[in-house]
Each structure stands twice: as structure tokens, then as C-alpha cells.
Amino acid sequence: AQSVAQPEDQVNVAEGNPLTVKCTYSVSGNPYLFWYVQYPNRGLQFLLKYITGDNLVKGSYGFEAEFNKSQTSFHLKKPSALVSDSALYFCAVRDRAAGNKLTFGGGTRVLVKP
Amino acid sequence: GAGVSQSPSNKVTEKGKDVELRCDPISGHTALYWYRQRLGQGLEFLIYFQGNSAPDKSGLPSDRFSAERTGESVSTLTIQRTQQEDSAVYLCASSHEASGSTDTQYFGPGTRLTVL
Numbered sequence: 001a002q003s004v005a006q007p008e009d010q011v012n013v014a015e016g017n018p019l020t021v022k023c024t025y026s027v028s029g030n031p032y033l034f035w036y037v038q039y040p041n042r043g044l045q046f047l048l049k050y051i052t053g054d055n056l057v058k059g060s061y062g063f064e065a066e067f068n069k070s071q072t073s074f075h076l077k078k079p080s081a082l083v084s085d086s087a088l089y090f091c092a093v094r095d096r097a098a099g100n101k102l103t104f105g106g107g108t109r110v111l112v113k114p
Numbered sequence: 115g116a117g118v119s120q121s122p123s124n125k126v127t128e129k130g131k132d133v134e135l136r137c138d139p140i141s142g143h144t145a146l147y148w149y150r151q152r153l154g155q156g157l158e159f160l161i162y163f164q165g166n167s168a169p170d171k172s173g174l175p176s177d178r179f180s181a182e183r184t185g186e187s188v189s190t191l192t193i194q195r196t197q198q199e200d201s202a203v204y205l206c207a208s209s210h211e212a213s214g215s216t217d218t219q220y221f222g223p224g225t226r227l228t229v230l
Binding site for chain 2: 004034036042043044045046049090092099100101102103104105106107
């Protein structure tokens with residue numbers, strides 16, 4: 001079975017500082033990995049994905065994530081956070097051998113303070 | 115182009131009633147998914163449709179839940195004899211799943227279901 005862990009319920013960061021949201025995963029095969037962001041009362045918006053190739057993936061709004069196979073991690077990063085980045089972030093994994101469904105982590109709330 | 119749309123945006127119902135939720139996927143997307151998001155939690159997979167293949171129903175929590183999809187268009191999720199634990203946001207997603215590719219799932223705004 002596949003699973004995703006987001007160990008931090010909330011991350012607080014000052015505007016302009018680097019932002020990191022942690023994600024680790026477990027799959028039996030090779031993973032596809034995704035990050036989504038959810039703003040209040042809205043659906044999920046896609047940020048970026050790792051399928052294959054370069055371990056560093058760049059996505060929307062200046063976000064990037066690094067796939068680390070040995071640590072089974074896919075942490076989301078942004079060099080300089082904005083107040084508007086305050087939202088709920090979800091990491092998700094799809095096991096290539098287990099169909100198309102996504103398994104999501106519990107989410108991490110990011111609060112960027114001015 | 116237009117994104118995934120869902121209706122209604124909010125639904126309040128009484129325990130024991132049936133409800134029907136609708137999802138309109140992005141035009142041309144062959145795959146459609148339903149997920150449930152309980153308050154303060156991540157998303158749980160419910161069901162997946164891909165073209166004319168048999169749907170993957172492995173995430174449906176009970177036989178009170180069912181879903182249909184007409185071709186590669188609209189899908190409806192039906193919950194019969196609703197219970198208070200069914201209260202959640204129901205999210206629909208669609209993707210263009212071509213053979214050998216992994217396309218992104220794009221989500222609708224969700225339907226917030228409240229069972230009194």
C-alpha cells in the first residue's frame with residue numbers, strides 16, 4: 001500500500017525567508033509525486049510533479065521540490081516566501097504499479113507573517 | 115479553457131436522505147476521479163473512471179456510495195441514506211490519461227456536504 005506523511009501540521013515563516021514543507025512517502029514501486037495547494041474555500045491547485053528525470057522539479061509561483069529516492073522524500077521549497085503563500089499544502093503519491101489514484105498526506109498549513 | 119466544475123457548491127441534507135453530486139470534467143479528459151476531504155484532513159480516494167474501462171471502486175466506503183459516468187463526460191456521485199459521518203467536501207478531478215503518460219489531475223472546487 002502507498003502512503004504519504006507530512007510531519008508538520010503547520011509551518012510558520014516570516015515573509016522573505018525560505019519556506020520548506022516536508023513530505024515523505026512509501027510505495028512498493030517507483031513513485032509519481034505531486035504537490036497541490038489549497039486556498040480557503042477553494043479546490044486544490046496543482047503546483048508541480050515529479051515523474052522521472054531531474055530530481056529538482058520547478059513549478060508554479062516560484063515553488064520547487066527535490067526528489068530524494070534514498071530518503072523517500074519530496075520536500076517543497078520556496079527561496080523567499082510571500083504572505084500570499086499562506087495556504088494548505090498537500091503532497092500526494094501515485095504508485096506506478098498500483099493504478100491511477102493519488103494518495104494524499106494530511107496537509108501542512110503554511111502561515112507567512114509580514 | 116474551462117476547468118472542472120461541480121454542483122451544487124453546498125448541500126445541506128437531513129440524515130437518511132439521498133444526495134446526488136455532479137461533476138463536469140475538463141473537456142477531452144478521459145479520466146475522472148472522486149475524492150472526499152473530511153474537515154482538517156487530507157483527501158481520500160473514492161472512485162476512478164477511465165474511458166470505457168470498469169471503474170476502480172476500491173475507495174468507496176460503503177454500499178451507500180455509488181457513482182456513474184456517461185462516456186467521457188459528466189459524473190454523478192450518489193450517497194444513499196446519508197449519515198452524519200458523510201459530512202465532508204467531495205472533490206472531483208479529471209486528467210488526460212494517455213497510454214504511458216501520467217497527466218496531472220485537475221480538481222474542481224468541491225461540494226460541501228453537511229448532514230444534519
